[in-house]
Amino acid sequence: MRAHEAFWPSRLPASLTPAATSLWMNLWVSAARFPDKNALVFMGRAWTYREVVQAAEKIASQLAQCGVQRGDRVVLDMQNCPQLVITHFAILRLDAVVVPVNPMNRAEELKHYITDPDTKVAVTTADLASELVQASEALPADQRLAHLVVTAFTDVFDPAQVSPQDLPEAWKAWLLTPRDLPALSSGQVHAWKDWLDSPQAAALPATQATSNDLAILPYTSGTTGLPKGCMHTHSTIMHNAMATAVWGNGTAENVTLCVVPMFHITGMVSVMHASIFMGASLVIMPRWDRDVAGHLISRWKVTHWTNIPTMVIDLLGSPHMDKYDLSSLVYIGGGGAAMPEAVAQRLLDQFGLRYTEGYGLTETAAPSHSNPPDHPKKQCLGIPFMSVDARVVNPDTLEELPQGESGEIVICGPQVFKGYWKRPDATAAAFFERDGKSFFRSGDMGRVDEEGYFFMTDRLKRMINASGFKVWPAEVEALMFRHPAIQEACIIATRDAYRGESVKAVVVLRGSHKGQVSEQDIIDWCRENMAVYKIPRVVTFAEALPKSGSGKVMWRALQEAEMAALDTEAKSE
Structure with a gap:
């Protein structure tokens, strides 16, 4: 028995037979x-x-x-x-x-x-x-x-x-x-x-x-x-x-x-x-x-x-x-992004609503994970959805990792797609066999807690290496949402001659705080609220963050713009 089964909604079966x-x-x-x-x-x-x-x-x-x-x-x-x-x-x-x-x-x-x-x-x-x-x-x-x-x-x-x-x-x-x-x-x-x-x-x-x-x-x-x-x-x-x-x-x-x-x-x-x-x-x-x-x-x-x-x-x-x-x-x-804890708490306190987060991909027909409505956790992907066997594996060896360790989330279930159109090579690379089952490699990094709930640590390749310390942007963003002046934040990497990479935050301020909070104020607040290696060394303000048609923050666009600007600056020196 896997840990999350203790929190499975008692009214529901563990799996479901789709209509034919x-x-x-x-x-x-x-x-x-x-x-x-x-x-x-x-x-x-x-x-x-x-x-x-x-x-x-x-x-x-x-x-x-x-x-x-x-x-x-x-x-x-x-x-x-x-x-x-x-x-x-x-x-x-x-x-x-x-x-x-x-x-x-x-x-x-x-x-x-x-x-x-x-x-x-x-x-x-x-x-x-x-x-x-x-x-x-x-x-x-x-x-x-x-x-x-x-x-x-x-x-x-x-x-x-x-x-x-x-x-x-x-x-x-x-x-x-x-x-x-x-x-x-x-x-x-x-x-x-x-x-x-x-x-x-x-x-x-x-x-x-x-x-x-x-x-x-x-x-x-x-x-x-x-x-x-x-x-x-x-x-x-x-x-x-x-x-x-x-x-x-x-x-x-x-x-x-x-x-x-x-x-x-x-x-x-x-x-x-x-x-x-x-x-x-x-x-x-x-x-x-x-x-x-x-x-x-x-x-x-x-x-x-x-x-x-x-x-x-x-x-x-x-x-x-x-x-x-x-x-x-x-x-x-x-889903699509973590709900900031402070906002989730306001929903509960003011409206009696528990925000139920879930997780899924185009390849999994939306949810592969969801929080049980009766027992949700904040900023959490939830537990494996109905009929799903989900695990966290070492992305290099594909061996399942122990509880608490960060690895790639892999998914097996009847909602998983049948492969990429005209792309047999990409299809083959996206799946692997284990225990007689076919698992889809999500490309997302996550961990499982002691109760079997899954938490996102980040995309497989979205990690900042600062002097050997691994910084997961999603974690820093979630922390920054607690600042009363911050409406949105996106963490990207910037180059650092000493550390290799440093953390940069692109921040959208709430209208009520514009002109009242400086970039240094944000950095100082971060220094008080997170480990030193996670602190953004650079903060810039923006009127809005770029978003995809589905509402997700396009962090990659900001990352590419940052690197292009640094390249241009280097050439001009």
Whole structure:
């Protein structure tokens, strides 16, 4: 018996058998059970499950007329909106494969998402369409898109009926500006709205997809080279959709705030697919805005909110917090970064909410670890998720390490992907056999405490070596969050002629403390609150930290900028 089993929720089995049906059937079943129940809420308009399944059938019928067949890959490139959910399930209705793409990608990056999965059809929003056209046109004729489907955000809501609380001024130009359909020199462009307004969908054959068929092909950003497609089947996604639902005491009465992006594995699986499986309601935000979030939680009596910790920090910092009613929330949690202890304590003291942190990767269909809601630990990845065998191993020998030692986190479970698309070498390098099981190498460093809970120490290669002392940036960042003036912090390495490397902190100050705290004040505070080798020797202030589309701090971008600046400085001397 492993130590964490003592804290396993008594109401749950240790493992779960994923349904053998396709993911499409989750929507179909929920629509059959709850036809008049709200499935999606966006800009004040509610879509029932009956409306969503009918819309998905219509879009699927039109995609079929464009030649989409079982196993074909279809790019889906948009921010959160009902069109994303409807089209996602329309693709699955045809037993085809969803290729979710980060809408922040530009044309040069998008070329890879057309050529690598051999995509001929893409669906996007009008604000992004020109980037996909530019990407397609730059490719050889035989690799270009044959069909581009374009939707305007206003295809699904009437701007005249939207309240200012749902549609802030900063979003209006983005969401409301009319845009003409672009043109493809060697393909066709279609209006999504015309497809939605078409007569009743033509009869489609029954779904034939098995649990082992490819369903989703999300791409990992990776540390080097081009992004790699992660092959997820109906079964790998189904497991975590089902497990997420039961882990968080989910029912059809859940009202979930959906603001983490659904192109990202967490938003897609732990929010969208889990909610659709349960027959729950999704309140959709197209991007983060703290006051819109506060309004939506209050208005729609949101019960469940999966997020990035930075969102919670931002919401709690709103000057309008006293206007928002968070009393309906029964679950709040997330991952991507550690929740600062001070913020977690405020959630508990002020709202009675325990922030439930989890951990997972694109390769593991979101959670491979999660804190038990009944017994969470702060700044902790949690215990191995349902059906998961997770261990910490020596990254060189792959031998399991004793409790407390830092090593690479490796994962075995039914939610683990089936390999990298067209990358057999990368797939082989990502897995190893042990005790008759296949383990995926996460590339993340962690340790296990005496109760079997996992803690992140950092990425395998994200470590600062200062005179032989190993500094784990995530640990320093967590400590710095305790400073009352610090809103966000990112730790990177800087060169040091004596120590080899030193610690540098890039800090975002809270608005209330700007101009009142100096870089030296931060260093002095660190000297009082952490071991001497962890103290940042350099602190710089920034207005904001760069973040990925999923809300994670892009520490590597800051690290590369630091090294480039040092190289330039050295050359000028």
